[in-house]
Amino acid sequence: MAEMIEMKERMKREPVPMREQLPSERIHNFKEVPLGYTREEAIYEAQRCLQCKNPTCMKGCPAEINIPTFIRYIVEEDFKKAYLTILKTDALPAVTGRVCPQEEQCQKECVLNKRGKPIAIGRLERFIADWARENGVHGIKDSVNKKQTKVAIVGSGPAGLACAADLAKMRYQVTLFEALHKPGGVLVYGIPEFRLPKTIVEYEVGQIEQTGVKVICDQVIGATRSIEDLKNEFDAIFLCNGAGAPRFMDIPGENMNDVYSANEFLTRSNLMKAYLFPEYDTPIKIRKRAATIGAGNVAMDSARTALRLGAEKSYIVYRRSRAEVPARAEEVHHAEEEGIIFHFLTLPVRILGDNEGRVTGMECIKMELGEPDESGRRSPVPIENSNFILEVDMIIDAIGTMANPIVARSARGVEVNKWGYFKVDERTRMTTCEGIFAGGDIVRGSATVISAVGDGKKAARFIDAYLSSGKSLKKQ
Amino acid sequence: MYRINRKTKLYQDMYSMWVEAPEIAKTVQPGQFIILMTREEGERVPLTVADYDRDRGLIHIVFQVVGKTTDELACFKEGDYLYSFTGPLGRKSEIEYFGTTVVVGGGTGIACIHPIARNLKAVGNKVIAIIGARSKELVIMEKELRLVSDELIVTTDDGSYGRKGFVTEVLKEKLDSDTTIKKVWTIGPPIMMKVTTELTKSYPVDTIVSLNTIMVDGTGMCGSCRVSIGGETKFVCTDGPEFDGQLVDWDEFMHRIYRYKEEENKSWQSFKEKKGCRCKEN
Numbered sequence: 195m196a197e198m199i200e201m202k203e204r205m206k207r208e209p210v211p212m213r214e215q216l217p218s219e220r221i222h223n224f225k226e227v228p229l230g231y232t233r234e235e236a237i238y239e240a241q242r243c244l245q246c247k248n249p250t251c252m253k254g255c256p257a258e259i260n261i262p263t264f265i266r267y268i269v270e271e272d273f274k275k276a277y278l279t280i281l282k283t284d285a286l287p288a289v290t291g292r293v294c295p296q297e298e299q300c301q302k303e304c305v306l307n308k309r310g311k312p313i314a315i316g317r318l319e320r321f322i323a324d325w326a327r328e329n330g331v332h333g334i335k336d337s338v339n340k341k342q343t344k345v346a347i348v349g350s351g352p353a354g355l356a357c358a359a360d361l362a363k364m365r366y367q368v369t370l371f372e373a374l375h376k377p378g379g380v381l382v383y384g385i386p387e388f389r390l391p392k393t394i395v396e397y398e399v400g401q402i403e404q405t406g407v408k409v410i411c412d413q414v415i416g417a418t419r420s421i422e423d424l425k426n427e428f429d430a431i432f433l434c435n436g437a438g439a440p441r442f443m444d445i446p447g448e449n450m451n452d453v454y455s456a457n458e459f460l461t462r463s464n465l466m467k468a469y470l471f472p473e474y475d476t477p478i479k480i481r482k483r484a485a486t487i488g489a490g491n492v493a494m495d496s497a498r499t500a501l502r503l504g505a506e507k508s509y510i511v512y513r514r515s516r517a518e519v520p521a522r523a524e525e526v527h528h529a530e531e532e533g534i535i536f537h538f539l540t541l542p543v544r545i546l547g548d549n550e551g552r553v554t555g556m557e558c559i560k561m562e563l564g565e566p567d568e569s570g571r572r573s574p575v576p577i578e579n580s581n582f583i584l585e586v587d588m589i590i591d592a593i594g595t596m597a598n599p600i601v602a603r604s605a606r607g608v609e610v611n612k613w614g615y616f617k618v619d620e621r622t623r624m625t626t627c628e629g630i631f632a633g634g635d636i637v638r639g640s641a642t643v644i645s646a647v648g649d650g651k652k653a654a655r656f657i658d659a660y661l662s663s664g665k666s667l668k669k670q
Numbered sequence: 671m672y673r674i675n676r677k678t679k680l681y682q683d684m685y686s687m688w689v690e691a692p693e694i695a696k697t698v699q700p701g702q703f704i705i706l707m708t709r710e711e712g713e714r715v716p717l718t719v720a721d722y723d724r725d726r727g728l729i730h731i732v733f734q735v736v737g738k739t740t741d742e743l744a745c746f747k748e749g750d751y752l753y754s755f756t757g758p759l760g761r762k763s764e765i766e767y768f769g770t771t772v773v774v775g776g777g778t779g780i781a782c783i784h785p786i787a788r789n790l791k792a793v794g795n796k797v798i799a800i801i802g803a804r805s806k807e808l809v810i811m812e813k814e815l816r817l818v819s820d821e822l823i824v825t826t827d828d829g830s831y832g833r834k835g836f837v838t839e840v841l842k843e844k845l846d847s848d849t850t851i852k853k854v855w856t857i858g859p860p861i862m863m864k865v866t867t868e869l870t871k872s873y874p875v876d877t878i879v880s881l882n883t884i885m886v887d888g889t890g891m892c893g894s895c896r897v898s899i900g901g902e903t904k905f906v907c908t909d910g911p912e913f914d915g916q917l918v919d920w921d922e923f924m925h926r927i928y929r930y931k932e933e934e935n936k937s938w939q940s941f942k943e944k945k946g947c948r949c950k951e952n
Contacts, residue, residue, distance in 0.1 A: 373889050375707060375714075375754040383887075412756040414889055418693050438891040442903065449896055449903060449922055451929040458892035466713065466886065472940055475713035475738060476886070477933035551925030598890050600908065 196237045196269050201244070209311050210239040217531040221501050224387040224469055227528060228292075228317075236321040240268035243313050244305055251315060254303035256648025257284035257356070261300060261315055268318060277326040280319060281333040285359030285402050286352065286647065288327060288394045289381060291320030294644045295522050327397055334363060334405055341365045343661050346428040348415045348601060351379020352643045353434035353634030355402055356650030357657075362405040364658050369428070371413040376465065379436055380643070383465040384457075386495050388502070392464070416600035421608070421630070429666035430629050430657045433605070433616060434650065437635035438598040442591050443487065447545030452481055452553040456488075456496045456592035463499050481587040483507040485556055487542060489514075490640075493592035494525040497534045500590065508534050509586065513541040513561050513574045539563070539574060543581065545589060555583045595640050605630070615639060622656040623649060629667040631657055671751035672706075675728055681807045683735040684778065685744055686720075692727030694757045700785035701763030701880065701912050704729060705888040707754035708742050715739050716885045718857070718911065719758065720781035729757070732781035732810070738938040745945070759888045760911045763878070765789045768852040770796040772844060773819070774837050774866055776858025777803070780811050782880060783857050788818040796820050798851075800840045802862070806831035837862065838869050845873045852876065856915065860924055867915035877915035881906045883927055897923050 199207075213229045214220075220227055231239065243265040251261045260279050267276035280287045296302075296316035304312035325331075345361050347354045350372040358368045376382050381395045403409055413419065415435070424431055440455030442448050459478070462468040466476035484500035486493045489512035501508040510529070512519065515538050519526060530536070537558070544557040560580035563572040597614030607627040609617045616625050616632035623631045633649025635641055676688040694704060703718045721730035735741045746752070763786050771790050775783040780801045791797045799819035803809045804827045816822045823840050824832030833840065837858075845851060854877045856866040863879040870877045883895035883906045895906035898919035904910065 373756070374887060375710075375756070383891075412754050413693075414756060414759065417757065417759055417889070418697075438889070440891070440893045442893070444903075449898055449919075449926070451925055455893040458886060458894045461886050461892050467711070471933065472937045474711045475937060477930050477937065479930065479933065551922065551929070598908075600889060 196241065196271055198269060199241045204242050204244055205306075205309075207242050209242065209314055210235045212314070212317055217533070220388065221532050224502055226391055227388050230324055231317055231321040236268055236318055237271065239314050240265045240318055242306070243269070246305055250303040250305060251300040251313070254299040254301075256299070256644050256651070257290055258651065259284050259319070264322065265313065265315075265318060268322065273322055273325050274331050276322045277331055278333060280322060283651070284356075284647070286355060286398050287319050288323035288398055289352070289390060290644055290647065291316050291323050292390050293385060295642060297523070299644065327394070332404070333401060337362075337365050337406065339365060340367050340406065343367065343430075343666070344369065344428045345430045345432065345657060345661075346371065346424045347432045347434065348424075349373075349379060349433070349435035349634070349636075350377035350399070350409060351434060351436050351634060351646060352381060353646035353650040353653075354379065354432065355399065356647040357432050357434065357633070357654045358407045358650075359402045359405060360651055360654035361657065362402070362407050364654070366658075366661070368406070369408045369410060371415055372409065372411045373414040373435075374465065375411050377409045377411060383461040384492065384495070386460065386464055386499050387469075388498070389495065414600065416602075416604040420604040421601070422604070422606065425667045425670070429668055430631065430661055431667065432650070432653050432657060433601060433608070433625070433630065433632040433636060434634040434646070435598065435601045435636050437595045437615070437640050439596040440591065441594045441596055443542060443593060445542060445544055447547055447553070448591075450545055450547045450553050451551040452479065452588040453545060454590045456486070456492045456590055457595065459496055459590045460492070460499065463503065469503055478503060479588075480504045481553075483509070483586040484588045484590065485509045485511050485542075485584060485586040486590040486592050487511050488592035488594070489519040489521055489536075490592065490594070491521045491525055494521045494529045494534075496590045496592050498529055498532060500588070501532055501534065505588070509537055509584070510534055511537045511540050511542060511556075511558065511584070513539065514571065515539055515563060518571050537584065540584075541574065541576060546583070553587050553589060556586050556589060557581055558584050595635070597636060601636070608632075613639065622659075623653040624656065624660070629660060629665065629670065671753065672755035674746055674748055674750050674752065677746070677748050680732070680810050683744070684732070684808065684810065685735075686730065686732050686781070687743075687746075688723070688728045688730050689752065689755060690727060691729045691755050691757070694729050694755070695722045695724050695727045698722050698729065698758035699762030700765065700789050702758040702760050703888075703911055704731070704755060704757035705759060705885065706731075706743075706752055706756075708739060708746070709753050712742075712753065713739055714754070714886055714888065716759070716882070716888055716907070718782040718880060718882070719785070720778075721785050729755075730781075732778045734778050737934050738941045741938060741941060756888065760907060761909070763789070763855070763912055765793060767794050770798070770848060770850040771853045771855070772798045772800060772841060772851055774841055774854065774856040774858070775799070775801045776837060776862040777808075779858030779862075779880070780809075780815070783855055784811050784814055784818070786855055787815060791818045796850075798844060799823070800825070800837045800844070802826070802837035802858075804828065838865055841866065842869055845870065845875065853878070860920075860927060863915060864920045864924075867918070867920070871916060878912050879915040879918060880911045881913060881918070881923065882911070883923070884930065897926070
């Protein structure tokens, strides 16, 4: 067993960096970029934890993980207990350990962050989750003693999975409906293999299924079954179908052949595995110079995917400046290491093409930053006569998503706001229809995996409260 | 998994399949489509629903072998299972009483106009059906269509059956001679729908086409199926698949549906080289 080390040493010790695939190698493969901690590295890093009496890190964790406790178990080399500690509140540790923006959550609140050296909580979480998976250590099993009450969850992304896992622990009968042929939502169609290997998602979804959650794929709620159908069969419903509809720039030439929404581009590559074409049947066409529009995490994913699929040049085109980039710093760093070229303060105005519908270039205009807008960010203003042609032959729109109306259309009595997102009570996550709850991107608009997890967990708690008080959709 | 309940070879490379999908069969309407996958590694292919049997929970699809997935699908036997089968997707045909209507079908589109014709007839329309094929053997669903239409005209390109020529020639005659025609449905190969629309442009009739674009999810998530309708971008999967043919940007549509031709051919070629089966028993 490793030793707890002196306070002075804890404060002094430098954080353990994570080894990564070299940029020159990784741009030619889809394998994960960060390689994970070794046992020794994890322990060495865990030893830095101050084990605060009032741990501030936990306040920053929507998954409500008991962070100091699991870290203490790592120091004690009791990885199983560390795993079970995390699993108590977070059913997707290998996922959240990889894709959470820890620097804005738990690690931001870490006392050691005052010196700019927070504990690498995410990396430790990932280490434990990977260790458990690789060593066949399982969590909670299906409870034999299920309640008679049934909950339907619409959408199997992070919000749905988190909600399902928590409700299953409370012994409810949970059915998770997924529109696509594989569960996981954005975890399988959106986030690339090199950031989140799909076998890991499959494994953690499988673990949740082991707790008794029933997953049914190929079910488009609003088409295959309506919300009214579900109301007859289930006592409560959680809507978490995501904000899946892509946004386009609405500029001339955008329907040309080589223009993709990030959703299409990433779904082809991730869910349909076009990077393995022709072993997998779904193709993806990669041309020499790809421009990704937008600078969020999805844009970084798209630009880096284009590179791996064989684009010689991969650009990010963003209308604001570097300071306003919404993507995680780590993602931007990885993108730059890989040779992604950033065009800041640049706005596409027209896509040029040939007679066969192929892209031959993109006309852009240079921007400058003006007064701050509603979001507090300085809004970009076009500079007159600064138009120029960016020589590209493939374009990926990664400028955000909107609500997909299919579910809402079939949900009578469930009100949406002007953007089509479900209106919910902020505390209980209940919609305007009693017994129907909602969370994740279909309430927030495009947000993060972890905020969706947080919503799923909160909803589970209030669904439990609703059902425990004897109410049910069937009684309405 | 979705069991193939019945499979019939209609002609050389055209097949009819009834698939067990009770939930879809319960609510599907004419004009809607499904998305299927043969295997986990397969692609997601949209097919317009040719018919349905609500009581027995079956969905009818008709397809022609035009690439790897359809070739592979043709190798599936009765009792085999499809990996994925999702629907009903898209909007249903807007069927009401119009007066006199014409349904024009070509290729597998003949199967798709059948339930539309049936429903048009059921609400009191006079239904004229015009179906076309390259030659006699490729004429499908003739008997079924005759039952639900007031008049049925068959054309073949080579004159081996019915009238020699194209469906548009017959349609033109009908439009010239019968001014009570209010609405035309045309479903078939893209070029047939385009040409039909060009013809009807100078007549006071509405023309509905069913667009068969490339899709991935089929639920409005990816935008692979986008088309310009009257200058506005629409998604075939959620706004269609049926549109006013006069508003379709046909050139853009044709470019987009063939944008993976090269890859599709490559994929099909390697499939043909590998497969030993070629389903001789069919």
